[in-house]
Amino acid sequence: MRKLKIKKIRIALLGLSAFLLWSFTAPQNDKYFEILKNLDIFATMYKEVNANYVDDINPNIIMEVGIDAMLSTLDPYTVYYPEDQIEDVRTENTGQYGGIGAVVGEKYDKRVMIVMPNEGFAAEKAGLKRGDEIISINGIDVRQDYDKASLYLRGQASSKLTLKVERPGEGELDIEVELETIDLPNVPYYGMVNENVGLIKLTGFTENASKEVKSALRKLKKDGAEKVILDLRGNGGGLLNEAVNISNIFIEKGQLVVTTKGKLKEMNATYKTLNTGTDLDIPLAVLINSSSASASEIVAGTMQDYDRGVIIGRKSFGKGLVQRTMPLSYNSQMKVTIAKYYTPSGRCIQAIDYSNRNEDGSVGKIADSLQTAFQTNNGRVVFDGGGVDPDYTINTKKLSPITVSLLKADLFFRFGNEYTGEMPSGEVASEVSISDEVLNQFKSWLADQELDYTSDIQEEVAKLREVAVALGELDKIQSQVESLESAVANNLDVDLENSKEEIRHFIKEEFVARALLERGIIEASFEVDEDVKKAIEVLSNPEEYTQVLGGN
Template sequence: MNIFKKQSRIKWIVGSLIVLVVGGSLVGFANNDKRNFSIVKNLDIYYTLFRELNSYYVDETNPEKLIKTSIDEMLESLDPYTTYIPEDDMEDFKFMTTGEYGGMGSLISRQGDYVVIAEPYEGFPAHLAGLKAGDKLLEINAVRVVGMPTSEVSDLLKGPPNTPLKLKIERPGTNKPINIELIRKKISINPVPYYGMISDKTGLIMLNNFTQNCAKEVSKALTDLKENSGAERFVLDLRGNPGGLMDEAVKIVNLFVKKGSEVVSTRGKVSQWDKVYRATSEPLDTISPLVVLINRGSASASEIVGGSLQDMDRAVLIGQRSFGKGLVQTTRPLSYNAKLKVTTAKYYIPSGRCIQALDYTHRNEDGSVGLIPDSLITEFKTAGGRSVFDGGGVSPDIIMENKKYGNISYALVAQNTMFEYATRFVLENDKINAPENFEISDEVYEKFKQYVATQKDFKYESATQDALKKLKEVAQREDYYKKSKTEFEQLEKMLTLDVQKDLNIFRKEVSKLLGSEIVKRYYHQKGAIKFALQDDQEVEKAIAIVEDSAAYNGILNGTVLSHAGDKRNVKATN
């Protein structure tokens, strides 16, 4: 398409947009001629600017890229959830909402110039074809991928179900490349990666995201635990669950509350779209003790489930305050098969509170977004009269300290040191104990320490070093550094890293992370979950609460003090 055709096409698009915007505006803003004129004026300015830029800029421009950048920047000024989805990204969008895609079923990650298999999903083509964690991808369907961006490699691996995929890989411990052939399949990731008994009468259900039909998976797990395992108490784990489809959240709440109960309502600018969502089916269990686990990674639909069950006094919440996303997005169709995901409303849980934490409408002068001010935090009441608050996220009834890892642990994960050692471990060990009994022995940990010592590129800063660096920067700005230069140098020398010493200091957490990486190689994701449950303080607290009827009922009826009713906690944990 030549430059004149491009400009004509863009002019037609902008002209159509003016008609649509103004035409739509005239319906709701018949008396707002000034606003309509402003829209037309600025769209015309945009078109003429783009035309001049495209015609006279010194280098050749990419019109699609320029338009995409301008759209993205415009939407970013509103909130991070209002996004433009071009046709090329529709498959990724579909995966986010359905959990399904066409491919081989594995996680990939980058290590230097190579994209490697990070985790083949159990039972899917990658696993069945013999791919292993640590395999380096050399070619995909005869296309060399060494040095190729991870996103492009991912696109090559994906494709319509029942189409062939030929891979050439390099496997640690082998001398020559390996050719692997497989057939892509429809990959559907189960949103319930694990459920099982965690005590004689207590069942755990883990939910990773709110994709289509996730409520059916939770229902299956709940029914199986009740009928086949004798579960009488339940823990629903929503930690790290970023949310998803609101309808699925309503259905999950419906499993535990009476038909007709209000679960959530939405209110926005277009009042015709305001809606109250109620439980429409007969529940599975309205009586059994229930604990919901949440943390800072629990957002959106997770907060609807946790907050609604709390507001109805149906569950005790344990963990950390949730993320605080109380905004509802609606997907609107655009031309050329693109879509706009736009924030259209806020949602409100049964007590009437909105759990949105950040105020995107009233930004600070520097453009940053602030929390809802303390003066606007409002008290609400649960069905039984307990105090709860809005202003950002859902506060658990029992707050557990957030697990924080040392800098060395982050570095060992981020620099793939644990991943690479686990790959080596598998070459030397045909099998390990069952996940629930596996542990990193003294011998294995010593070998790991020796391995880390050989990694010359392994670098990190301790939290103390990081704090000293910041103090040094402040001192230099305020001219105190020259006066105390000797003391700063002495401190820096004292704090010189001793990796082996830190590996001993942080052995417990490093062993836990390393053990999880190793267990995944033998028992996949379910095995890693079982291994993690060996020492999960929040799960242990949940078991203690559901098995202590006095403590459980005391929280729900308000006779036992709950953190959810502490207004100070709204800000303290954000």
């Protein structure tokens, strides 16, 4: 009995000691206890739902939905990747994948088609062309099944595929293509836009991006470039060190490019340029838009903070967060936000509100009271909290309703496929022109196509009718509404005539895409690209260029 009492006392003392120890570390332990408790609750609930729910449940899907919902409460960039998506993550991070080297898409009538063979890769070498419809792959029917086609078009490098394609004017063809490791270039285009201004289009920040930019700059200078445009529009970012190295091309060694600050001390770091700059003096214009994000914003922000180049276009996306990929169990991964980054002036360009964005993805309006002012090297005022603001804001021209509808319906692409005449040709896009005869052929061809388009004012009149009906007041304004509807009704011939220059341009883009691939589309865009035109104008005016960067 005595031994039993002693044992009870010891247990009580141990319990008291544990309680006292917990009391002193309660703030820290509370959090871990809550984590363990909620994990237990979640596991129990997950088990019971799978065991008792009335219908069969796919445990993988319900788990992924739960994880995605949990992470969505944090930020848009902290995401989970199950094992079957790891290959996509690798492609995103490296730009490499095993494939045929072509953009394949679902086009009109759900046809699976070659949209753009990548220059120099397997698809182009094998003779695949824009507009080829893929019928089967190794004898497996993939007609009008984009998902199945995508699955079979990727695989182990060096293996071969036999594609049966339908080519307009030639019928069915069997084409053998060898899969290869596709290392997507970060610089798909560089070239001269006039006699002394070169342009470098940078679409990614995967490994070797800085080497590609440096090589392009040197080649442009050999071709006579005395000024350069760095096009970051549509570039969603990538590797931080590549952003530092690309900035280093234009600024001297030892300059601060970006600072990262996170919850953990090891996430705090400063990144400075390590090499001698390639060209510290060449006049520079950087193009950005609402899709320029992350590493693109580091480069643009650095050029702006050091007054190294003028920024032209529209406010950038506003992603000032740094992610790291973490391995999880069962070969899954998570990309988690570990820090915020700050440009050399000290500003964080992360959008204050993740959800407050316009339809085009641009940052919504931010109250002045929520922004902090910073200064560039020359004393120009710049702000944080919502992307990089350009020095020259260029408002994009809105396309006419009929042009938008023609694009949405893939009718320029389809016209290119069905065109039976001789396509205008040239070594570069500037040598290609679309005659009135071709334009009239397009109009005649369009008469046999289905086309439905609605202008903004037609939508407003339709809303007026709906409101009047809902309020029971249509009878009072019936004649006026009908008069408005008549006044704004579509007239295809008139609308085509009013938009003929827009239409002419997109026919040209379609034709040059077939002859010159992506390079042709990019070159053709220069004729209507207001950002590029403004960059050329500013770079060609040394006094204005210096004045803007000087803060005067």
